[in-house]
Amino acid sequence: xxxxxxxxxxxxxxxxxxxxxxxxxxxxxxxxxxxxxxxxxxxxxxxxxxxxxxxxxxxxxxxxxxxxxxxxxxxxxxxxxxxxxxxxxxxxxxxxxxxxxxxxxxxxxxxxxxxxxxxxxxxxxxxxxxxxxxxxxxxxxxxxxxxxxxxxxxxxxxxxxxxxxxxxxxxxxxxxxxxxxxxxxxxxxxxxxxxxxxxxxxxxxxxxxxxxxxxxxxxxxxxxxxxxxxxxxxxxxxxxxxxxxxxxxxxxxxxxxxxxxxxxxxxxxxxxxxxxxxxxxxxxxxxxxxxxxxxxxxxxxxxxxxxxxxxxxxxxxxxxxxxxxxxxxxxxxxxxxxxxxxxxxxxxxxxxxxxxxxxxxxxxxxxxxxxxxxxxxxxxxxxxxxxxxxxxxxxxxxxxxxxxxxxxxxxxxxxxxxxxxxxxxxxxxxxxx
Numbered sequence: 001x002x003x004x005x006x007x008x009x010x011x012x013x014x015x016x017x018x019x020x021x022x023x024x025x026x027x028x029x030x031x032x033x034x035x036x037x038x039x040x041x042x043x044x045x046x047x048x049x050x051x052x053x054x055x056x057x058x059x060x061x062x063x064x065x066x067x068x069x070x071x072x073x074x075x076x077x078x079x080x081x082x083x084x085x086x087x088x089x090x091x092x093x094x095x096x097x098x099x100x101x102x103x104x105x106x107x108x109x110x111x112x113x114x115x116x117x118x119x120x121x122x123x124x125x126x127x128x129x130x131x132x133x134x135x136x137x138x139x140x141x142x143x144x145x146x147x148x149x150x151x152x153x154x155x156x157x158x159x160x161x162x163x164x165x166x167x168x169x170x171x172x173x174x175x176x177x178x179x180x181x182x183x184x185x186x187x188x189x190x191x192x193x194x195x196x197x198x199x200x201x202x203x204x205x206x207x208x209x210x211x212x213x214x215x216x217x218x219x220x221x222x223x224x225x226x227x228x229x230x231x232x233x234x235x236x237x238x239x240x241x242x243x244x245x246x247x248x249x250x251x252x253x254x255x256x257x258x259x260x261x262x263x264x265x266x267x268x269x270x271x272x273x274x275x276x277x278x279x280x281x282x283x284x285x286x287x288x289x290x291x292x293x294x295x296x297x298x299x300x301x302x303x304x305x306x307x308x309x310x311x312x313x314x315x316x317x318x319x320x321x322x323x324x325x326x327x328x329x330x331x332x333x334x335x336x337x338x339x340x341x342x343x344x345x346x347x348x349x350x351x352x353x354x355x356x357x358x359x360x361x362x363x364x365x366x367x368x369x370x371x372x373x374x375x376x377x378x379x380x381x382x383x384x385x386x387x388x389x390x391x392x393x394x395x396x397x398x399x400x401x402x403x404x405x406x407x408x409x410x411x412x413x414x415x416x417x418x419x420x421x422x423x424x425x426x427x428x429x430x431x432x433x
Contacts, residue, residue, distance in 0.1 A: 054291020095198020109151015332373020
């Protein structure tokens with residue numbers, strides 16, 4: 001390992017273990033590595049320049065728009081209408097509220113593109129409701145926490161935009177459409193755990209909803225659901241780019257929240273915009289410092305060294321993919337998804353290309369993998385938020401969470417070793433180069 005790599009790793013891990021924020025740890029480690037790389041003059045100017053270049057991308061403009069639309073959806077009453085619709089569809093089955101929770105998280109997460117928004121908006125209603133109906137409190141938190149991550153795989157998704165920018169060879173439209181089947185698969189695997197748990201604990205379902213009720217709830221949720229059609233259909237149809245689609249999503253959700261559902265007032269907009277600005281600033285700073293770290297790693301040949309080391313271990317395709325997944329699972333436990341994608345995409349992408357895996361499938365595999373990290377300590381944002389809403393501890397939730405981890409890992413293996421799950425839809429849509 002080179003001196004630059006040693007400095008980078010040691011400084012980063014030391015700061016991380018000292019409870020320094022991840023973004024600050026990445027930036028400081030990068031600055032130290034640049035200085036160690038031959039004693040470059042004006043190291044801080046070099047890092048600043050790479051940070052600016054890292055966020056100077058038209059595609060990244062979609063992120064603040066999707067953040068704003070997600071907040072508007074969470075505040076605008078869309079989650080409640082989706083819950084009613086999901087309840088009418090699957091609420092009658094044994095353990096029905098668990099399926100309602102999962103399905104709503106999938107729908108809302110896919111519309112908002114945010115796992116934490118799904119936990120707070122859907123979980124804020126469903127966890128207390130499931131508690132009231134006699135479901136185990138820790139199980140309720142586990143369902144919500146894991147199901148919320150499916151919205152990062154089902155498009156639109158901010159992390160998919162970040163991956164497309166980091167990869168450089170994948171269109172946002174292609175990675176969006178590639179996530180549909182894997183995201184649904186992940187949700188179905190989570191539902192399978194709910195089925196077993198409900199049967200073992202004797203959870204009963206609600207009354208069967210008549211067709212008239214299903215139709216009524218669908219009509220109420222239609223405008224919310226139609227946003228997915230507008231965004232994906234517009235991108236695939238060439239009507240607008242992903243960035244323009246994000247702006248359309250803001251306009252659409254603003255009209256729904258203000259004038260149709262009327263659950264957001266004009267006086268609420270300054271606070272919503274402030275929240276959007278804070279969230280966007282955090283994401284963009286992470287992208288900036290991660291881009292700088294990725295650059296110093298590239299010029300120091302660290303990705304090539306790691307790639308060669310992996311190939312030296314074994315040339316077996318299955319074993320290599322399992323190793324990469326294990327490494328990403330480990331990374332996801334202590335690093336946020338955005339820096340993880342930006343830093344490790346250039347490291348692992350050459351390896352999987354040599355194995356014959358497409359850039360699109362690898363992107364879906366990486367995102368699905370890192371979604372598990374959102375449900376694990378010490379930086380699992382969905383887990384902490386879910387425990388806060390459910391008024392329970394991480395220790396108490398750990399045991400009920402294990403079967404859901406197993407289900408997500410099973411789905412991850414299918415995504416890893418069955419290319420058609422990710423590639424079929426982009427292929428028939430004509431998005432493969």
